[in-house]
Amino acid sequence: MKGSIKKNKQTGKWDFVIDIGKDPLTGKRKQKRRRGFETKKEAEKALAALLNEVNEGTYIEPSKQLYSNYLNKWLKGKEHSLSIQTLKLYKSYMKTHIVPALGYLKLSALNPLHIQEFVTELRNKGLSQTTVKRIFNVVNASLNNAVKMELLKKNPASSIEKPKWDSKEITIWNLQQVISFLKVAKSSPYYIAFLLAIMTGMRQGEILGLRWKDVDFKNECLYIRQTLTHDGKGFKEGAKSKAGNRSIGLDANTLSVLKQQRKIVITNKLKYGSAYNDFDLVVCTSKGKPINPRNLLRTFNNVIIKANLPKIRFHDLRHSHASLMLQQGENIKLISERLGHSSVKTTLDIYSHVLPNMQKEASNRLASQLFNN
Incomplete structure (x- = not known):
């Protein structure tokens, strides 16, 4: 595999082109171009990284489909594994929140900032922490699947701080x-x-x-x-x-x-x-x-x-x-x-509000054994 770097005379910036092998269907040579680097050094660094991916077999061709289209296909594939109620809930989340905010973007263009801003906007709508967490989980699961299907190299939602369950919403009896x-x-x-x-x-x-x-x-x-x-x-x-x-x-x-x-x-x-x-x-x-x-x-x-x-x-x-x-x-x-x-993490996330009292009781039990003899 090889690549070449040239300065674009029209833009004054640096571009590179790389040979990424042959198309398995047509047999024709496939090339990948990246444009708009401010310096030659930046272009060389990006070229080296891409060459490394191609040589190691980890390069994934960026998907051109919109996230909304991918999301619909993903959900259709889960129809037989989800309950009727869960399916209705997912469709509602997609229609009301996910597609309007992220659906217009290409799947390959989604980045952590998009996901973080999306979560922030959900909170700004006044939704409960639990609902925000559930909507995020739909996005996260769909993107994990995209990685598994080799449509994405990495899930952009995995890099952000994930929403937590709202333990205040849980009312219990003693x-x-x-x-x-x-x-x-x-x-x-x-x-x-x-x-x-x-x-x-x-x-x-x-x-x-x-x-x-x-x-x-x-x-x-x-x-x-x-x-x-x-x-x-x-x-x-x-x-x-x-x-x-x-x-x-x-x-x-x-x-x-x-x-x-x-x-x-x-x-x-x-x-x-x-x-x-x-x-x-x-x-x-x-x-x-x-x-x-x-x-x-x-x-x-x-x-x-x-x-x-x-x-x-x-x-x-x-x-x-x-x-x-x-x-x-x-x-x-x-x-x-x-x-x-x-x-166990799920259990701890949901019932974390119980743990402080448990810590205090555990300390008291230890103290009674050590000092009351």
């Missing part, structure tokens, strides 16, 4: 509040759903999609292998992510309540006979159909009112589970695995 909630909820037909959320940290869709064949009474655990969609109209095989396909250990009390629930289900099967819709669900209507998520949330909110507790979202039962486990000193890796997070 131990006494959880106990009060469960006491009132015990008379609800959805008690088992509430108990599973608190004792396992399962997501709503995971609880409503749980089947009896996924509950292992012998080994005292359950497996996340199916979820109910957000609209309650269908099931999705697997969990939210690969890490979400997991097993979760169960305590004796939860196992006992599950056995009671199984007796109720068997009784209903015998009662309704052929009219029973057997989806093998743990949490279901008396005739076996999936629970409408809206009905579950309506009952959940009514129980909160009866128990005279601060209002939280159903998903915050999952956060309460994680926070209570952290506070009692459980291993962070174990908690991360129970929640189905892709890494």
Whole structure:
């Protein structure tokens, strides 16, 4: 491979041209030109760097397609791996935020400054930190894929300081509040759903999609292998992510309540006979159909009112589970695995607000052992 440098008589600046091999389709020689260097030394440096990439086989031809076009193709390729709700959310983020801000740029022209300014603009719109993080994650994932497909040499989003989750948005109950909630909820037909959320940290869709064949009474655990969609109209095989396909250990009390629930289900099967819709669900209507998520949330909110507790979202039962486990000193890796997070870092990012108190308690425990003997 070789290249040559010349001074452009019209612009007074330095240009170079490099031979990058033959086109595999036409057999013709391919050349790459770079123009507009202020000095010969700058041109020589850029030429040497490009020659090195070509010789080492790391050179990637800059993509000419617009980021908006690439983004649509990328999302289309993920249609079968994303849930209906997640797909809708991604499309909304793309239409409202990503494409208007970045879609007009060529994929190869995107740089860290574009991404940083985009994130800043999202914050200036008044969006929550969590929403900003989620939108950034869509951009980041799409660009990681572009690198994998050899359309980009490097992901420009990897160089910026990534947005963090807003821990202030997470509202949790303390131990006494959880106990009060469960006491009132015990008379609800959805008690088992509430108990599973608190004792396992399962997501709503995971609880409503749980089947009896996924509950292992012998080994005292359950497996996340199916979820109910957000609209309650269908099931999705697997969990939210690969890490979400997991097993979760169960305590004796939860196992006992599950056995009671199984007796109720068997009784209903015998009662309704052929009219029973057997989806093998743990949490279901008396005739076996999936629970409408809206009905579950309506009952959940009514129980909160009866128990005279601060209002939280159903998903915050999952956060309460994680926070209570952290506070009692459980291993962070174990908690991360129970929640189905892709890494311990995700768990730490979400629950970092719990850690300062844990540090203080740990210091006090150590001090009591050292100085109170």
